[in-house]
Amino acid sequence: MDLRRRALLGVDGLRVLLMLFHTVTRIMAEQEVENLSGLSTNPEKDIFVVRENGTTCLMAEFAAKFIVPYDVWASNYVDLITEQADISLTRGAEVKGHCGHDESELQVFWVDRAYALKMLFLKESHNTSQGPEATWKLSKVQFVYDSSEKTHFKDAVSAGKHTANSHHLSALVTPAGKSYECQAQQTISLASSDPQKTVTMVLSAVHIQPFDIISDFVFSEEHKCPVDEREQLEETLPLILGLILGLVIVVTLVIYHIHHKMTANQVQIPRDRSQYKHMG
Missing domain, CATH: 1.20.5 (Single alpha-helices involved in coiled-coils or other helix-helix interfaces)
Structure with a gap:
């Protein structure tokens, strides 16, 4: 009985150690992603990383702002006036995503998930006079925003969650195996579920690579x-x-x-x- 009890205690102790190991590993991984935001010298820019199987499979560094029109009541409480909210992607946001051979996705959430940005990347092959050529591009952007969030939206009519999507997007086209870099501002129009509203996404200081990262946490050669x-x-x-x-x-x-x-x-x-x- 003593031997069996000791064996059981040994198994339980091993389970506790494994649980502690997994907890510490998870915390270290979370800290690893969180600490990346401090690597950027630009206070408006953040670094987002998706890691799978212990290595980096997607890296993105950029500053983003969303210009969102919304309605408020006029002083007569009869007419509607369109106001504009400027929403910046804040540092230290929650990062998720997944990587695939031909499709990768980056998801970013901030302000208690009142705002969410999803960026879908596709890799494609084309036949050219030089032979087959592979490129990747940003094929879809989705921005979810909550107009009941009081920091950016003041007295919005019909406040609630809305989704804005890109339409037939083909942006940031880059040869396969390279990262995309652009310091200039780039705008992408998004059609909102809020009727007759168009959300404008403004990207700047962009450096992205969603495929074929060779060195961990290191961008490949830049395509400007x-x-x-x-x-x-x-x-x-x-x-x-x-x-x-x-x-x-x-x-x-x-x-x-x-x-x-x-x-x-x-x-x-x-x-x-x-x-x-x-x-x-």
């Missing part, structure tokens, strides 16, 4: 958006032109100096024939 490339060219073009102009001036001065030195060393032949008698 056309706006950033154009702005970078506009910034560097005056510098390049200035360098070319400076080089032309230097070359011209060097040629002039060499020519002047060569002509100065040549014997000067007098133009007046009377001066020949003084030569020699």
Whole structure:
């Protein structure tokens, strides 16, 4: 009996240790995701990570704001006036999601789940003149908001939860195996379940990779958006032109100096024939 009791106690102790181990692992994982928000130097930007099987499968870093129109009563309590709520995605939000071979999803919740953002990414293959080419894109955005939340909505008529969805979206198109990066602002229109209302999603300082992450917590090579490339060219073009102009001036001065030195060393032949008698 003592041996059996000791064995049972040993099994129970092992179960307790396993439960503690799983609890500690879960807490560490939660802290790992939570601490990532402190890695961004931009106070308006956050870093979101989805991890599966002990490794990073989706990373997203961006700032997001939602411009939401809503109705309030006019002073006569007969007419309706449209107001506008500016809702920013706050840091330290709850992060969920899943990863697949051709489809990944990021879910972000904040302000006690009064607001929820879902972003669906798809990987596709295309036949080109160079052969098959794989790309990924942002194919769907869904924003759920609660107009009864008093911080952003003041006296909203018909307050409650509404859902705003994108329509035939194909954004952030990026070659497979690369991350998408864009500092410029990008807007996406979302059709709301609140009648005749269009929600505007404004993304900025974006860096996203939903597939093919090779190193844990590390983005792959960046694919920059056309706006950033154009702005970078506009910034560097005056510098390049200035360098070319400076080089032309230097070359011209060097040629002039060499020519002047060569002509100065040549014997000067007098133009007046009377001066020949003084030569020699």
